[in-house]
Amino acid sequence: MLRPVVSPITPRRQHADACPGVLQVHAAADGGLARVRIPGGWLTGAQLAAVASAGNGLEITSRGNLQVRGLAPGAETAFAAVLSEAGLLPSTTHERVRNIVASPLTGRDGHGVLDARPLVAELDRALCADPVLADLPGRFLFALDDGRGDVAGLGADVAIHGTAVLLAGRDSGLRVQPADAVPVLLAAAHAFLAERGDEWRLSELDSGPGRVARRLGGSIGAPVSVSGRPPIGVIDQVDGRVAIGAAVPLGRLTPEQISVLSGQSWVCVTPWRGVVLADLPDADLVESLVAAGFAVEPGSPWAGVTACAGRPGCARSLADVRADALAFHSGRPAPSLPVHWAGCERACGRPTGAHELKLATEDGYESR
Template sequence: MRVGEHFCPGVFHAVQAKDGLLIRIRVPGGLIEPNQLRAVADLSHSFAGETIEITSRANLQLRAIRNQDLDQVIESISLAGLLPSPQHDRVRNIVTSPIAGLDTEELFDPRPLVHELDRQLRAEPAFANLHPKFSFAIHGGPRRFRRDLDDISLEAASFDDSPHFYLSIGGTSSGFVVKRANAVECILAAAKMCIELALESGAPVRAKAIATISGTLEHITGALSHLLMASPVEPPSPIVNEALIGIYPTAQGGDRRSIVPSVPLGRLTPGQARYLADAANEWEGDLRLAPWRGIVLGSIPKSAVNKIVDHLHTIGLSCEGRDGFQGIAACAGNNGCEASLADVRGDAASLARRLLGHAAPSGWTVNLSGCEKQCARRHGATAELVAGPLGYTLNIEGRRVASDCSREFALDVVAALHENLLSEVAAR
């Protein structure tokens, strides 16, 4: 039985949940092949409750798997090329922009570096010791789409004609840059030092934890000095963009577009996933999972866009941004988790129905959690609903406004807030 004892699931580390076994599938950079998504759709239909979940680090999750089906699920995932290294099953968090190579503002395409980093990670047994939440990020341009601080990140630099990256460790700028040719070597050397320092200090194997220990950042950059040069300019403050919804031009020219539908609560049905995979294959496009728990259908001929968008709408994936779900996130709720005290997914869907037909205000985010643990919590949400034994605790912009309130009251308040924010925008 491949059932892991740790909370963070993998494929070989299935976790028991209320609705069955839960597994998480690594998709480095969110760069998934159409046939891989179709294989996951088939598994979801046959063994995993007809649902595919997209995570905030652009991986995939299947749940409600029966113990007797787990071996067959693992074999199918492996045959799809989504389990290339069993010992690195949970060394999976390589983050890049979901429009890498498509972004018209991008300095250069980071996808080759993502693939090379993944290849070298899997080739080195020592990296299996990284924490399951350890995250690498490689950004090729100014736009990023997640607020979380990554353990080791590289940000494209524009100060020189030759490509460089700013290096950050544990969310703190190192003050150094690395040439593109040395980028993967640098990021792997830094990760290896994190493992060594964690063993010495007893800290978790997270750069975020290690960077808080006095002198460690200087120690790491000193050991990497042969790969680094002092940054001639201050790195820009990262600007986190809102989730994309709609149709966007691409860097490939005027005849190609990216289609970005809304994926309600980050969950795809097998039929939706199959259609996306088939459209990518038919029109020689590509697919990217997105950290807003969505998906990008990229590089589609302009002539095919309307046909695809119309069909996406009929299967519940609107590209208009008015389905009410934009910005709303919820944990598994009491259907999938023993700890949850409310049907937060059902309540999230009820809220979306109230907001249907209206665009989301800028920065609009709502997080519904089934208990105080607040799994998959997004920091800085406009509104937070946290279920307790007697009802919801409701926070607006980080300030508690109600405790132990009914779902109806909480949803009424959030819907009214949404309306007020839209009215403020209209009045400007």
């Protein structure tokens, strides 16, 4: 069994981490912005409704988390109480570091080489129980890919891809069985903190991921190339039930969409800014999803088009990029490459991998 050894460390305090959470709210142009970590993306419909009840807008992020917009000043305490009651705030000290993505259909559709669902729960519990790991940056990302190659390509700092351990998207040479996966992921997070100066991500380390790999007893290898696609459409489960994957245009949920989702037993918010509804007896829900504005056809452009907040939500933005993206892509076929619309050079939320950037300028949009 692999038993990584990590040197004891004393975490170094860095300049303030401004990554929003539940208790640390970002002051956006349209009100307070809170981010709720949803490990693995799975929550009940009732829990999603509880999150949505707090603000004036609900978004799915590129890490399969939920983002609430329009919070009133000082609303954090009441919001935290709502989430705690709903079972979505197990730790106030670790709430911003519970960044865990997982294969949305793992254990349900028969693909992959393992069921990552119990690993998500185990990793979340162990992460929250480790006081040192509360010092991880809010941008540090764990990924549990069951071997199908979907979330392994999302730029996680530390990932399990089947049995392989990836560090910043590169093969560490380490191989683990499911029983050892969580200890290795936590050991890698400790190793990052030991190597960290002012860096937020493992890929930003001056030493690269190589020194972290060596602390774990591995050696860094080549980048791992995977190209997972968002689950869209009706998907057969191995137990005879079905799941339905749907794209959410630009990741922003409307009140009508929230109403449909709130009545479901299980909802997965995915890193592709969509949803998966699982354990359904049949596909009858498709009609209601389409009527609410979800896209359930694999050829829909909304499976590959994203946008930052834009105006009026972001004071930095030079344009209402969401309105412009909706006007441009509605009725068109899916783009050959993912397209991200951004209101400024920061290009918040842009996808990993090859994509086209539509960047707002003073004179219109520039394609990159």
